[in-house]
Amino acid sequence: MTTPAIIWDVDGTLVDTAEHHFSAWKRFAEEIGQPFTRADFAATFGMRNPEILRKLFEPGADEALCAKWGEQKENHYRKSVRDEGTQLLPGVARLLKEFAERGWPQAVGSSAPLGNLDLLLSVTNTRRYFGAVITGDDVSRGKPDPEVFLTAAAKLGATPIRCVVFEDAVAGVEAAKAGGMKCVAVTFVKHHPAGKLRAAGADVVVASLGEITVEQVAALVG
Template sequence: MTTPTFGIIWDMDGTLVDTAEHHHIAWRNAANSAGRNFSQQDFANTFGHRNPEIIKYLFGSAMSEKDGEELSNRKEQEYRDAISKHGVSLLPGARELIEDFHRNGHLQAIGTSAPRANLEQILKQTNISSFFAATVTGQDTQRGKPNPEVFLKAASILNIAPNKCVVFEDAEAGIKAAKAAGMRCVGVCTGGHSSAEDLKSVGADLIVPNLTRINRDIIIGLF
């Protein structure tokens, strides 16, 4: 077998797991507690972004950094409590793809805007930690997606050149980040939060309705 020449970087929320509803409820409760409405459009506008950017979007300079951090922590605690209570499972096709890449020797990472505690809880609840050689969270970066920092950091830990990495993403911000990093990018529409046209317009190399519709051979074809 020849040595695989590319690595895989996974977005988490909306790509590996669909946790949008729990995020939405937790954000709405957090925003309401600080006197702000949180609409469907607000959710769409902030999807895939890090909390510091979301707090800024919601409150501008009206909220201090310290209050923003507290609000963010409350929101994430409520979210984690919800997924503990309701459970979380991998989206269709995710486990099969992760296992197939692993079997074929591809190094894999997660590059997420979420805080580390969320990532660890999801990995534990879905029992997939052993497949990942690197995990980079919103807390490990200074600038969130669409900045490429999270994916560049993941590639660097994997020790694979950015142009030999493939990112799986469901959000426009993440696809922009992957392309800015010089990586191949597969747009995944499973969650239905962005349309195929939207993901294509920001540069996804390939769009799939869900992860059951793709395999390793198709990914090899991207290079």
């Protein structure tokens, strides 16, 4: 049986940071005098900051403005995570440990910037599990482009057909499938319904990662 390599999305899969992001975007939008609604949040969830900024606030924003605004928003976000903390979602701690015990390489493949991931991996004490951490800063194209997952696989020395991606978002599932990988989708944080994740090509959809066993994951690439 082929040994799987595991690639984790972070926001909504490893941890639920949505409220931290929502309040950070809202605070940022207030600072530039623009509205930011729950619908705006839902419509841009999982996208990279430059894409969100151009879609919602300033279509012609250049890279410098996107970097400045993105940093402004992320500062609010990191303050929120530091002040209020965050916990691993159900099933995650067990899976991280069981994959590690079997010697399966694990990576993070996230659209989030490096500063955020550093903070989250530190707050949740999970850094030791990951042989590679690929961030939004490491790629030029966000999900649904497969670049972030293909980069993670390459760093782990894994071929895409060995990789199982854990995701919660439609764009992330599409990215995994576009990369030729298997995908386990979880609806726990309820940003994306099971039907849409399935339609995007998820191989398995569960309400909680507490339902997933290592044997199921192994069977996906076996």
